[in-house]
Amino acid sequence: xxxxxxxxxxxxxxxxxxxxxxxxxxxxxxxxxxxxxxxxxxxxxxxxxxxxxxxxxxxxxxxxxxxxxxxxxxxxxxxxxxxxxxxxxxxxxxxxxxxxxxxxxxxxxxxxxxxxxxxxxxxxxxxxxxxxxxxxxxxxxxxxxxxxxxxxxxxxxxxxxxxxxxxxxxxxxxxxxxxxxxxxxx
Amino acid sequence: xxxxxxxxxxxxxxxxxxxxxxxxxxxxxxxxxxxxxxxxxxxxxxxxxxxxxxxxxxxxxxxxxxxxxxxxxxxxxxxxxxxxxxxxxxxxxxxxxxxxxxxxxxxxxxxxxxxxxxxxxxxxxxxxxxxxxxxxxxxxxxxxxxxxxxxxxxxxxxxxxxxxxxxxxxxxxxxxxxxxxxxxxxxxxxxxxxxxxxxxxxxxxxxxxxxxxxxxxxxxxxxxxxxxxxxxxxxxxxxxxxxxxxxxxxxxxxxxxxxxxxxxxxxxxxxxxxxxxxxxxxxxxxxxxxxxxxxxxxxxxxxxxxxxxxxxxxxxxxxxxxxxxxxxxxxxxxxxxxxxxxxxxxxxxxxxxxxxxxxxxxxxxxxxxxxxxxxxxxxxxxxxxxxxxxxxxxxxxxxxxxxxxxxxxxxxxxxxxxxxxxxxxxxxxxxxxxxxxxxxxxxxxxxxxxxxxxxxxxxxxxxxxxxxxxxxxxxxxxxxxxxxxxxxxxxxxxxxxxxxxxxxxxxxxxxxxxx
Numbered sequence: 001x002x003x004x005x006x007x008x009x010x011x012x013x014x015x016x017x018x019x020x021x022x023x024x025x026x027x028x029x030x031x032x033x034x035x036x037x038x039x040x041x042x043x044x045x046x047x048x049x050x051x052x053x054x055x056x057x058x059x060x061x062x063x064x065x066x067x068x069x070x071x072x073x074x075x076x077x078x079x080x081x082x083x084x085x086x087x088x089x090x091x092x093x094x095x096x097x098x099x100x101x102x103x104x105x106x107x108x109x110x111x112x113x114x115x116x117x118x119x120x121x122x123x124x125x126x127x128x129x130x131x132x133x134x135x136x137x138x139x140x141x142x143x144x145x146x147x148x149x150x151x152x153x154x155x156x157x158x159x160x161x162x163x164x165x166x167x168x169x170x171x172x173x174x175x176x177x178x179x180x181x182x183x184x185x186x
Numbered sequence: 187x188x189x190x191x192x193x194x195x196x197x198x199x200x201x202x203x204x205x206x207x208x209x210x211x212x213x214x215x216x217x218x219x220x221x222x223x224x225x226x227x228x229x230x231x232x233x234x235x236x237x238x239x240x241x242x243x244x245x246x247x248x249x250x251x252x253x254x255x256x257x258x259x260x261x262x263x264x265x266x267x268x269x270x271x272x273x274x275x276x277x278x279x280x281x282x283x284x285x286x287x288x289x290x291x292x293x294x295x296x297x298x299x300x301x302x303x304x305x306x307x308x309x310x311x312x313x314x315x316x317x318x319x320x321x322x323x324x325x326x327x328x329x330x331x332x333x334x335x336x337x338x339x340x341x342x343x344x345x346x347x348x349x350x351x352x353x354x355x356x357x358x359x360x361x362x363x364x365x366x367x368x369x370x371x372x373x374x375x376x377x378x379x380x381x382x383x384x385x386x387x388x389x390x391x392x393x394x395x396x397x398x399x400x401x402x403x404x405x406x407x408x409x410x411x412x413x414x415x416x417x418x419x420x421x422x423x424x425x426x427x428x429x430x431x432x433x434x435x436x437x438x439x440x441x442x443x444x445x446x447x448x449x450x451x452x453x454x455x456x457x458x459x460x461x462x463x464x465x466x467x468x469x470x471x472x473x474x475x476x477x478x479x480x481x482x483x484x485x486x487x488x489x490x491x492x493x494x495x496x497x498x499x500x501x502x503x504x505x506x507x508x509x510x511x512x513x514x515x516x517x518x519x520x521x522x523x524x525x526x527x528x529x530x531x532x533x534x535x536x537x538x539x540x541x542x543x544x545x546x547x548x549x550x551x552x553x554x555x556x557x558x559x560x561x562x563x564x565x566x567x568x569x570x571x572x573x574x575x576x577x578x579x580x581x582x583x584x585x586x587x588x589x590x591x592x593x594x595x596x597x598x599x600x601x602x603x604x605x606x607x608x609x610x611x612x613x614x615x616x617x618x619x620x621x622x623x624x625x626x627x628x629x630x631x632x633x634x635x636x637x638x639x640x641x642x643x644x645x646x647x648x649x650x651x652x653x654x655x656x657x658x659x660x661x662x663x664x665x666x667x668x669x670x671x672x673x674x675x676x677x678x679x680x681x682x683x684x685x686x687x688x689x690x691x692x693x694x695x696x697x698x699x700x701x
Contacts, residue, residue: 109324111325141324144331152332153332
């Protein structure tokens with residue numbers, strides 16, 4: 001019985017190890033103590049964590065802070081994808097009441113640079129969405145009313161909205177500029 | 187006085203009073219039905235001149251279910267994708283035919299004993315080309331939406347039909363209906379491909395579908411000898427597809443015969459198969475999702491794709507024009523107009539839907555702007571439909587302006603026309619392609635005192651770019667002397683037009699000599 005369960009643990013751990021190595025995208029660095037704690041809290045299979053202490057770190061974004069996906073699971077952030085102008089307005093209003101910064105990524109399926117930065121923007125939302133910053137992604141073909149309201153002419157366009165007013169507009173897939181602006185306005 | 191100047195003298199456009207007044211009380215000053223080349227140009231120009239304008243654009247899906255965004259035929263299923271596919275096919279053909287002659291080869295490949303690199307082998311991925319072109323078109327759809335918004339034109343993605351001459355009913359894609367009223371209406375709904383009427387004709391696709399195909403078209407049959415059929419056959423063949431064109435009688439009806447035949451010969455030399463004096467009599471689905479076509483001469487063959495390009499019909503069927511007494515030509519369903527005004531004075535029409543309008547984007551745009559200026563800008567200038575240059579983007583391109591040789595003879599008599607012509611090898615083909623010739627000819631009114639040019643024709647590479655400048659001079663009464671007095675740019679193909687000296691009547695050989 002004990003032998004079976006130990007083998008069972010080994011198999012589970014091996015599977016978890018494989019899954020984690022698959023999740024490693026690029027460049028691993030040694031984990032910090034805080035990450036160890038978060039990883040335990042988030043990962044469902046605690047046995048594998050204790051046995052192997054597996055960490056993974058995603059590709060470094062060409063910007064100030066690094067974004068960490070612990071074993072492929074987000075830290076609670078969210079990327080809102082409203083499909084009507086009403087949903088956009090509601091999110092902006094609510095964020096305004098909570099004094100949070102709103103970032104809107106106006107994107108299009110036929111826009112090359114938009115597709116390229118999509119995973120990076122998603123990581124930003126996963127990392128610190130909903131704490132101080134509310135991340136939105138709006139497809140201009142699916143929600144043309146929102147695109148019209150904010151006079152979007154080219155994609156990607158990033159709008160930073162604080163208290164219901166547009167504080168900053170960034171044209172183009174310029175992640176460093178976006179990160180700087182977010183840090184400034186949040 | 188120069189006879190040419192008399193001919194190009196434009197009378198004022200006399201319009202029938204349509205009852206428009208400043209305090210008309212309707213929702214809009216102008217409602218444009220159709221968001222294509224003509225409709226958008228007219229809407230934006232009218233808005234610029236202070237009118238309150240709404241534009242209704244709605245694409246009824248093709249029988250295959252294909253649909254597209256704002257911009258009309260040209261942007262979505264006409265000129266733009268056609269030219270991009272043509273460019274792509276020409277690029278591949280050129281790499282294959284010319285690269286090694288210019289010493290270009292794949293990296294690491296050794297030249298042969300004579301020092302010649304081997305022919306570059308090429309592959310062309312249909313999905314990649316199609317996706318890239320489609321992404322570009324969708325960016326144009328977006329750009330046009332922004333354009334309307336910026337010019338304060340209300341864009342309504344709804345299907346419009348007349349209730350009375352001041353009211354249209356609108357239906358959106360969810361089936362919800364509404365109504366709007368206007369003092370004036372402009373119908374610019376263009377046309378759609380005419381379906382094949384033989385048994386199984388619904389198995390064929392049309393030009394509405396070919397640019398969106400989500401699988402490689404494979405072995406294709408193009409039915410028709412219009413420029414649409416030949417252009418599509420041309421770029422498909424250029425992309426290494428097995429292509430056959432089924433022609434009922436002649437190629438490119440309405441165009442110069444000699445030039446049309448040259449296009450056909452070039453396409454044949456470049457691998458396009460022609461079945462002449464046939465029409466398809468039956469299409470049936472066979473295994474592997476292919477189509478078996480039986481022709482009127484009893485022969486048959488199996489294809490992956492059948493493209494029907496036998497003509498276009500005006501898109502007036504759902505407009506309910508009968509309810510507003512707008513007369514149409516029973517032969518082609520196009521709206522009859524005088525100075526773009528229909529038989530119902532406050533309803534106007536421009537572009538492909540208008541009877542007598544050359545089916546060309548720039549014509550629709552110019553007519554739309556001119557009409558808007560007459561309606562809201564106090565202008566009296568009519569649209570000039572004479573001497574419009576056009577280009578057919580077949581594998582060997584053909585540009586022309588003015589009369590074909592046949593029309594010139596019909597108008598001036600055989601002795602009334604002098605033909606200057608020349609066949610030549612364009613420099614860009616001189617290293618690699620010795621068997622393909624370009625061709626230039628001009629038609630001159632032999633009885634006019636200064637040999638007025640009545641037609642210019644060029645078959646060869648970059649035809650559209652070459653012909654544009656000559657269009658300007660033709661509209662201003664170009665003479666043979668003025669043309670040949672102009673010093674040519676060397677070395678180009680265009681200079682052949684300003685150095686034409688051999689006449690057809692002399693019987694001399696039109697083939698070019700040396701430099």
